[in-house]
Amino acid sequence: MNLDLLENILQQVRAGKLPVDKALQELSTWGYLDLGFAKLDLDRQRRVGFPEVVYGKGKTVDQIIEIVKSLYQHHSMAVVTKVNEDIASSLTSCQLPVKYYHQAKIILVGEPRPVKSPPAVAVITGGTADIPVAEEAAVICEIYGNEVVRIYDAGVAGIHRLINNLEKINQAGIIIVVAGMEGALGSIVGGLTPRPVIAVPTSVGYGANFHGLAALLTMLNSCAPGVAVVNIDNGFGAGVFAAMVNQGLVK
Amino acid sequence: MNLDLLENILQQVRAGKLPVDKALQELSTWGYLDLGFAKLDLDRQRRVGFPEVVYGKGKTVDQIIEIVKSLYQHHSMAVVTKVNEDIASSLTSCQLPVKYYHQAKIILVGEPRPVKSPPAVAVITGGTADIPVAEEAAVICEIYGNEVVRIYDAGVAGIHRLINNLEKINQAGIIIVVAGMEGALGSIVGGLTPRPVIAVPTSVGYGANFHGLAALLTMLNSCAPGVAVVNIDNGFGAGVFAAMVNQGLVK
Amino acid sequence: MNLDLLENILQQVRAGKLPVDKALQELSTWGYLDLGFAKLDLDRQRRVGFPEVVYGKGKTVDQIIEIVKSLYQHHSMAVVTKVNEDIASSLTSCQLPVKYYHQAKIILVGEPRPVKSPPAVAVITGGTADIPVAEEAAVICEIYGNEVVRIYDAGVAGIHRLINNLEKINQAGIIIVVAGMEGALGSIVGGLTPRPVIAVPTSVGYGANFHGLAALLTMLNSCAPGVAVVNIDNGFGAGVFAAMVNQGLVK
Amino acid sequence: MNLDLLENILQQVRAGKLPVDKALQELSTWGYLDLGFAKLDLDRQRRVGFPEVVYGKGKTVDQIIEIVKSLYQHHSMAVVTKVNEDIASSLTSCQLPVKYYHQAKIILVGEPRPVKSPPAVAVITGGTADIPVAEEAAVICEIYGNEVVRIYDAGVAGIHRLINNLEKINQAGIIIVVAGMEGALGSIVGGLTPRPVIAVPTSVGYGANFHGLAALLTMLNSCAPGVAVVNIDNGFGAGVFAAMVNQGLVK
């Protein structure tokens, strides 16, 4: 998988510096740290440009603490998503440099990457209730060194709120659109800008919204091209994708 | 159900003009014509303002001919929806005054009601492929005496096509929005006009469109109020509703 | 979007009263108030005939207070839907003239519009458990100046309860039918009256009701035309639509 | 499973008339005829009151012929459902006494059971397009010796067509209601009669009908009790159930 590493090992074997059995063992145990309940993917930064991020749901506090400690030790940075503030307090008690983003429900241990020069990532929401998901995306972008322009509550019921911000939107490198209910904002923005649009459906709504399904289908069927979609409420995924496209994340 | 009729019968009974058993029989066989395979609802015009309309699917040619003859005899008008042109030819052979609307797939036997003065019904489509459903709605409105303004292919991928027609749209009494794919046009129009909007999702699209489900959910979850929805591809239902609201249908 | 406004600005530019850069700025910041977490659509009353209504779910108390204050200041009226009574208390503490409708879960700040002369809006429910959704619709109609006739618990298991009220129903300008379980009431009313019917499916029921899906599909497939549908439990949307059609809302 | 048979065998074993190994063999091969591609359930008439009925779909013509011959040989009667007329022709060529019911798409080989005295089974449809499914139910009832009263096209868009037939309906022993589109007829009949109602949703409709799902959910959620439901388009199942309840099928 890692040809540089492989070539290096082969070179050492060739040069007689590394016995074959040692080479085999190194190749087979390389790249992760096994905690029993988790195998930390220490090779991820090399492969995809940023360290493993911890999905906070379904893990015990003790598991999160142990994982974060190890990640921070290796990468001087650890990020946990979809967690409440009490986890942040527990980590602070462990003498870790913790920052908790309330709306985004994200923990950052360590420092964000330095912000690069423009373009920024534009994050737009349809309504006020979509802001927590938007913040998850925005904070992830900022942690990975991107400037973020926030344009919140610009939904299609009053479309001049969007159009009047179009110049600002078009200066971004990539656009994240976060919307619940019928999620039409994705198509509208897609039809107005030359920038790629990451659409994030949210579970805001009720009834035949079916917990975000309505907005998800709307966004997948966008009549305007240039729109790609992530999971319902997946601000994190949108943020990572935008950071990859925009700048700052890779390298 | 029909208090005038009931009072009339009671008065005749009271006056001794109508024996009780005759009164009972009249009340129990009143209001429809039984063809065996169909019970024509001859009372519908009195109740809801227009005669029974024939749903063409799932009926044999012979059944449609017999039904249309009876309806035309009673009401001097018969309408059949969702039929192909060969049915129209068969009816013409029966010496009936038939008009076939190709795009709308509607047969009219007899004359449309005279067109009333404004306002008109505005019929807007998202794309070209939505036109057959839009025509079903538009023709129904015209048959019941409404002027129709058609604004086709004004979808949200190029929203200036809609906005530039807004003045014309706002002069209508009610608006029918016909759109497939993500169906966002319903919300957009709802946010731009004080007229009520009947949204018709169409089955135009593919994949996660699920034969119109995406547009249906979009329209039901419209963040702009003033939007009500009919079944997927149901131009007929939208046309009747609009005619009821606008004018011409009732009385 | 607003040709009168645009013409006015162009006239001023023409007359040399307004510099070009001022004209550009006015056009780009016009029509909403930006609170950061919300962009209040102050132009909505002009466009659609009534001010923005606040969807209460997913907003913090502080956000609702700030939004309501601004809306009330601009329009002398503010409406919040789907909120509990404690929000109303918080608003009262802010010296606002608050009225809370318990069953409807609606806050009105300011006065309802004066009631116009007939026709009324008829609001019919299938059962007792559908009343909260019906009240949301009825109160919205009343706030916008419509008289409301309530006919509750007239479901199809005992259809004489409906038929005996038919004269009253037929005198309305438009009918709102609110029903859960199988939602058949929409079709029944549609087949008995010349008035347009807005059908509101509710989430009342269990099992294969699927939280209102059964009633929603029933109403969308009504064999009687003249029936249009809004989202499950969306009394608000039905009320706005009915008010638009009936009278009082526009202008 | 069959205690009479078992007791008889035990008695013979006891009496020394039947060796144990013969008894074992008889018990293990008893009750069906193995054709390789089918195991004809010759014991079904004893268990449930009528012989195995052949589901015509997904079987080759040769398979149907071989099965029908064997069933007719054992029971002097064979019934095949959901088949086209050419299968009937093939069976006629085999010198079997075949009757084909066109609308019902049913083959009967042999004679129907003699009709018993009242009550009859009432079969009601919402529309004309539901008749083929209704006929499947009606013919099955007649084959098993029940009189059938047909009331077709009495749907809820014109409910007087139903109410005026109520006396006839109430004289039936059990009622089969066949309806597509929104399927509201099931609830309506359920609320008007003391007879049990078997509701059969049909796939008549389009769009959000989802091939009969709308009518199915409507019928399952009937607010009137006394309504039970069979599969979409399953006239056969409704007919068997009705015949079991009414008379004639058992014994």
Next chain:
Amino acid sequence: MNLDLLENILQQVRAGKLPVDKALQELSTWGYLDLGFAKLDLDRQRRVGFPEVVYGKGKTVDQIIEIVKSLYQHHSMAVVTKVNEDIASSLTSCQLPVKYYHQAKIILVGEPRPVKSPPAVAVITGGTADIPVAEEAAVICEIYGNEVVRIYDAGVAGIHRLINNLEKINQAGIIIVVAGMEGALGSIVGGLTPRPVIAVPTSVGYGANFHGLAALLTMLNSCAPGVAVVNIDNGFGAGVFAAMVNQGLVK
């Protein structure tokens, strides 16, 4: 709707004993009691053979008390389903003769109808967790004068538990099968008995059970005929249907 009543009124009008306006009023207000939040269907017993039953969910305690008092006053019997014991206590405080069935979650005010002679209704469950739904069905049958035979936990994982009870099952007049998980018990019983089977899917299960959908589809697709289905967890509907078929309920 009620020809006897109608004839009686016509006769009185004929005889000059009843003025026409009084006759009209009687016909239009006849048959229910209007409590504002509920219209009690006092005519139901005449139409369908038993009084209106109160669905307890979604009603306030005060509403239930008022309804029950009125029903008890007219029919000397009132039944409430899907309620907790505290409602029963409230009714007892009102001096009503209340009996609460814990497992069935049913309140009976007044006395059950006297038990008739055989046959009984057999109620079978797949497992222990299905018993509450089964009891809802069983208690309803008993209230309407039917003997009930309970065979609980006889699911298909150990089918000898069912087969060994077959003689008892076959002596019933009708069979109610209550099962969750895969719900296969409906088909199995249907293939073993000449009695009609009412299948009740329950929401017992998890994962791809989808809250009873799995069992519902299983029962609707039963390869054994003679099986009809009611809503998920709808023991009440199954009980009423069975009582109608078996005996005791009608008349």
Next chain:
Amino acid sequence: MNLDLLENILQQVRAGKLPVDKALQELSTWGYLDLGFAKLDLDRQRRVGFPEVVYGKGKTVDQIIEIVKSLYQHHSMAVVTKVNEDIASSLTSCQLPVKYYHQAKIILVGEPRPVKSPPAVAVITGGTADIPVAEEAAVICEIYGNEVVRIYDAGVAGIHRLINNLEKINQAGIIIVVAGMEGALGSIVGGLTPRPVIAVPTSVGYGANFHGLAALLTMLNSCAPGVAVVNIDNGFGAGVFAAMVNQGLVK
């Protein structure tokens, strides 16, 4: 069903040692213990190789205690799944030899079967949050005498964690793959090993995961053959299947 038993009874009848009526009674009450609310399937061990296991959900504490006592008395072993620790405490108070597995939520009364020699069952999870379901599977395997190799958190986001453990995986007799989110791990493992793979989708995830539906569909559509699937979160079913295939369970 049980030919040995049947032959034995027939032999006794033949020999005159067992009267016919006794034989009939024995055959009809044989094989289960009737507790009223439950019929314990005491014959299951003979038929399928292990005693009935108690599904803990939906049963009262008293019901579980009574069932466990009876099972333990007959089989010297009882297993309860999906229960909390307080049930275990209640059983301990009854002097039963109870062991509670916290992560697996399983109670074992009595001793596990002795561990057999290799091969082991390999249990792999995609993430840390999948461990409780994996433990349910693993503990069931161990109770029935299988060695288990646990490889947790080896999901496809860092596939080297899986590949580096491949040798260990290939030495197993059968592999259980437990994964939520997109559930891709099932296909990946299926393409890398000659061992059969039991895939268990979990409900870990959110949004368009639909409580495990996404992983379930993924696993059912595996492009690698050799993968079979059990219900969402059904670690128990996977464990039993694996034990059946691997060894130790049968006989």
Next chain:
Amino acid sequence: MNLDLLENILQQVRAGKLPVDKALQELSTWGYLDLGFAKLDLDRQRRVGFPEVVYGKGKTVDQIIEIVKSLYQHHSMAVVTKVNEDIASSLTSCQLPVKYYHQAKIILVGEPRPVKSPPAVAVITGGTADIPVAEEAAVICEIYGNEVVRIYDAGVAGIHRLINNLEKINQAGIIIVVAGMEGALGSIVGGLTPRPVIAVPTSVGYGANFHGLAALLTMLNSCAPGVAVVNIDNGFGAGVFAAMVNQGLVK
């Protein structure tokens, strides 16, 4: 991935027999044959025990011919599934030793593996229409050297057909159950045998069967453990899994 291969290459590098760049190239192009439109997985036999099988749908005839030729050249065997007979004819024209299994729609080029000694794989169907899917499973088992016992049309509507074959079923090493409609046969067999059961839902049925969804959910929710499921109509997957478990496939 292949430690033996890797060790061998390392040894050669170590010994100076293989230059580093040659080693790198060998590692990176190893294991498949690239045809442009397909990358034949020539390593699959080593990894999973049998060569790549060609999924016939969605491939052109020319693509299938080219793939089959290459596979046959490398493995002396090629298998194509879900193809019509004309593909077989085309392959025969290419001088390949082709055998076409009509019911199974499988092409085998070359010879089946020799049949091993017992146990056999038992393949059971619910009905006659399920046989094509069953044959796909059975033929795959036979091609990989397993004896197959076919028990067709033993569905739960006449369960004695199954029970009378139980001895034969229990002698198999693993059981494949193929059933459509409600698919209850999976649970029934699971409750009667100590052998693992692979359940294959089929798309046989109509209406609320939803093209096999009903049977799929039934099988996933089996109350009897020891049942695992493959995709609807996936006889191939069931056959491979059974062959893996039973014998003959591996090695």
Next chain:
Amino acid sequence: MNLDLLENILQQVRAGKLPVDKALQELSTWGYLDLGFAKLDLDRQRRVGFPEVVYGKGKTVDQIIEIVKSLYQHHSMAVVTKVNEDIASSLTSCQLPVKYYHQAKIILVGEPRPVKSPPAVAVITGGTADIPVAEEAAVICEIYGNEVVRIYDAGVAGIHRLINNLEKINQAGIIIVVAGMEGALGSIVGGLTPRPVIAVPTSVGYGANFHGLAALLTMLNSCAPGVAVVNIDNGFGAGVFAAMVNQGLVK
């Protein structure tokens, strides 16, 4: 919407060169060409960087010809998707410079944009049957001036086919992954590369694939971030998005 244009018009008005009514007319009819059945969005190239692309489905041949002529006249380029070759022939007869891409089902009138320097877009498929969708994406990328690297049939059943191409993949600017069946390839690639991944689910598969739903859900739930999704079979949308991100499309 277009501030430059607006400023220019304002400047002309200011300078007295453009009367106010002309300015108003220009603003209201600007930006599209109205063909009646279609409003060609001639402004799209300015807004989003490329001209309107014609969705071929649901349009008549005559409509497509008229649209293509107009687009080609304005932009010297026209693209039609999802069309058969006979449409291409019709366009050729109109003397237009037509190129038809068979696998992609795309018509290009005019010349592709010149190819820019690296990076390329990588297009990967899971199988051979996914190639038509992949070609739709690839051809769109090429038309807009991007180099494309095709890696077809590298699905997860033989993952070395992917890993051995990883170096080539990582040199791309963005990656399009096209996969049907379980669609796991999206997650796998996402976990192996620092480039953003556009995942395209295809409808390749059967049974519980539900026409691409399985792959769609898989891709939306990817445990590896950096993956965004477009509609099922939407190669066009993926191509546009990739071209926007990569280069060549904008400006």
